[in-house]
Amino acid sequence: MSGTDLARRILRNFTHGGSESSGVRKDYVEHLTNKSIAFLRSYERGFGLLSEDDVVRDATLRLVEKTFNLLEPYVVHFNSSVGASALLIASTSPDEIIETVEGEWPFRPSQDVSFYRARFSTHKLSLIIRGSEDRVDFFILPVDQVMSLSKTEDDFGALMSFNSVVEDNKVSWIVEGKPLTDERFERYCLLTFDYFIKQSQDELVRAS
Numbered sequence: 514m515s516g517t518d519l520a521r522r523i524l525r526n527f528t529h530g531g532s533e534s535s536g537v538r539k540d541y542v543e544h545l546t547n548k549s550i551a552f553l554r555s556y557e558r559g560f561g562l563l564s565e566d567d568v569v570r571d572a573t574l575r576l577v578e579k580t581f582n583l584l585e586p587y588v589v590h591f592n593s594s595v596g597a598s599a600l601l602i603a604s605t606s607p608d609e610i611i612e613t614v615e616g617e618w619p620f621r622p623s624q625d626v627s628f629y630r631a632r633f634s635t636h637k638l639s640l641i642i643r644g645s646e647d648r649v650d651f652f653i654l655p656v657d658q659v660m661s662l663s664k665t666e667d668d669f670g671a672l673m674s675f676n677s678v679v680e681d682n683k684v685s686w687i688v689e690g691k692p693l694t695d696e697r698f699e700r701y702c703l704l705t706f707d708y709f710i711k712q713s714q715d716e717l718v719r720a721s
Contacts, residue, residue, distance in 0.1 A: 572684035
């Protein structure tokens with residue numbers, strides 16, 4: 514395990530391990546961990562251990578986690594309002610899945626590809642946040658098709674994408690051609706969540 518993976522795991526343990534009940538401030542832990550990740554990046558790069566691809570991959574994974582951590586509290590409050598209804602949302606924390614992606618004969622062979630996903634699901638639809646290589650994509654698709662993974666996701670097409678830009682081995686993000694500021698990040702994520710709820714409601718009406 515690299516130092517960056519260790520720092521990210523520490524942050525995940527704090528943010529999902531009931532730190533509020535023990536009086537630990539999540540914002541301070543996140544600040545401290547992000548500083549540690551920045552240090553470890555510099556440290557590992559000095560020994561030639563961290564390539565640009567590694568930097569982008571780590572930034573992509575962290576953006577998926579940041580998105581999940583932003584939306585999960587809204588899900589908790591939403592669920593407390595709708596109760597045990599068909600709109601109740603189940604959350605699936607970010608996790609890495611290795612898929613064998615079919616190539617295109619004769620030029621591109623099949624290959625194993627790593628995807629990092631989080632998911633929110635109602636009775637009918639799933640909102641999927643997928644990190645892969647240098648981008649984070651958002652998909653909405655029927656619950657009964659989520660297990661087909663990237664093939665079905667790509668067939669449906671991304672609802673929204675955050676794309677990385679690398680300069681001097683530092684990663685920044687853009688959305689719809691604009692820098693992904695903190696304000697835009699929150700606004701775009703919440704608009705996507707709102708759209709997901711609306712689509713789930715529409716699906717229930719169509720099924721009735």
